[in-house]
Amino acid sequence: MRCRLCGSERLLSVLDLGATPPCEKLLSAAELDLPEQTYPLNLRLCEDCLLLQIPALITPEDTFTEYAYFSSYSDSWVEHARTFVAAALERLGLGADAFVVEVASNDGYLLQHVVAAGLRCLGIEPSVNVSAAARERGIPTLTEFLDEPTAATVRTAHGAADLVVANNVYAHIPDLLGFTRALRALVADDGWVSVEVHHAGNLVQFAQFDTVYHEHFQYYSVASASRALATAGLTVVDVEAIGTHGGSIRLWARPDAVAGPPSARMAELLAAEERAGLHDVSGYADLQRRADTLRQDLLRLLLDYRRAGKRVVAYGAPGKGNTLLNYCGIRPDLVEYTVDRNPYKHGKFTPGARLPIHPVERIDKDRPEVILVLPWNLEAELTAQLAGTGEWGAQLVYPLPELHVVVAGGTSS
Template identity: 70%
Template sequence: MASVVDLGATPPCESFLAADRLDRPEPAYPLHLRVCTECWLAQIPPLITPEETFEEYAYFSSYSTSWVEHARTFVADAVERVGLGPDAFVVEVASNDGYLLRHVVDRGIRCLGVEPSVNVGAAAREAGVPTLTEFLSPDTGSAVREEHGPADLVVANNVYAHIPDVVGFTRGLRALVADDGWVSIEVQHLLTLIEENQYDTIYHEHFQYYTVASAIRALASGGLTLVDVELLPTHGGSIRLWARPAGVAGEPSRRVADVLAREKAAGLQELSGYAEFSTRVAKVRRDLLRFLIEAADRGETVVGYGAPGKGNTLLNHCGIRPDLLAYTVDRNPYKHGRFTPGTRIPILPPEQISADKPDYVLVLPWNLRTELVEQLSFVHDWGGRLVFPIPELSIVEVKA
């Protein structure tokens, strides 16, 4: 194993603190990304368990307008690609609050979500999406198949990196899918993470960081074969992996070979591709801190927008506290009145920005830049500006 970047020690990124916990200690765990020099899978040690993170979860996918639209488009395309008819069956693993499967329900297609978080799974059921509260394992996959039949399509979006037991999880996917079915997986692409300095997407929920090359090996461990790949803009740059059971997969598409060639050209199958990453990460930290300190010295106010998990990696790595970032806001009511882990920054409703009229708004979910520049256009009314920290510090004057 070779070091890629060491971000010190941070609390789990979704462990938002209630006010009555502020005087209690917080556990912090090393956050050190390394890459295996044999299989080239980038990973962090599994220091926290999925049960600790996901049994009650603070992230609700439906609060992102663009993410719900992304899911709607995916469902429409998948129906055509896979040929899902009225008798089809779709399973989504890590289905969150039903943000994706609601579009399957609307089409009258039978479906089931498999979601370990009790609170977000309950929200999905309230929205009319059938949801099983379980972690996926080979046994869970077999039990679902026994009760509901094999799935024509299994969807696993933004979960493949969250699993310490990749082999067991992949075998669970194979247990769910029909022998002639399809598996679709979306996961952040290590290539863009490295190229675009997206180091804040490294956190304890993410145990692995995939290239297409390392994903092919992971899928094969459970009897699945990659047949196609799509490059997506989501989460700053993701890959959508289309896989099938090995017996029916056939030859992979030309796009698979093209992305593999890009990864090889970027040096991600040798140490040279990782050599300068930690230096560029350190510059992001220095630039952001310099901006915040100089703004404070000028008497200008800076507040945050959003309280995503990635934001907590950034805030903790930079050592940002309320003296430099007075508060952040979030659309998710679950987080209101809570505080960011480690840095103890208050989380307030979005309306607070209009009330206070800050000079700058630091946008923590930078991956939603297009959506949020539009949502936050009202800061123009008092001359406020937006600040994006990744891939490099950018100060934006929004238009009304």
């Protein structure tokens, strides 16, 4: 394996999660008697450019041609998108003649707010089922993977974009350099590119091992993301630390010729990364030990619940949850099933762990004593959604960023 940013062969393993199936490959009942393909999940650090990455063992086409994730099922994520759009339009002074492109636009969760503001927009979304849902909502959407030919076609047909949004997609691309050139091809020479990615600083500091899965090929610090964007003539001029996905960064980049100096906020975040050791190989040395400790603590807690005769189920079927279930070796003997708001997942089974996925109403019917919350990054939203389980004293287990238990409608321990 070579580093997909700088080409170096000096790649150091910093987190080995064993072999797991692709996290979004949900199983039908008919597939339960069939063998399931697994792939190594080994996070490596380039010792030359410090990009965190995993080997590209599956392709985007394997994951995203038909996709199980619909962004609009998270109320907090839709609100996050609404707030972003309002702030971006004001910050950039985009008027009625502006053109906004979102890459990996999913079901239109973000562009619906651009449409509501009266601006021209286009989503580029590779998943056939998800892009169809966006068009049904009136969001102009092209069903394609973004590459350089697609970018050229879009620019010819629609013109250059004043703003290109790439939220939670920059990690999903094995052809990092080609994709970055495609971003540059989409944006106007005086335009802006906004990129949101999970921050490698939080992955390392809090051992957020479940953010590592096969469709995430890269994991960025501010420094490594800036290096990547620079390969296509895009300069990062500002960075915001945001709370999504357990701690993310939003990078604002412009074509080099109009970029100007970086903001004080960007300098502060780069300095914080350096203090945390992210700009040196040594800063990543303890990640495996801390992930192993989190795994052991969670298993010990679940085993104690089961020995006490308590009924344990899970909430959510996100990709990160499947990394957690498989790395920890959690099976239906410890967690009976999970529930999800997305009807697309109902009646299916999680990959590897093979937990059945039910509608959320199943929890009210069964009244389990313990609920393991897999999308722990949505703690505030989900604790509120599950407040009714306090009626029978259910305990909500949040495995990360540190293992803790919330009594529904009550206290945390």
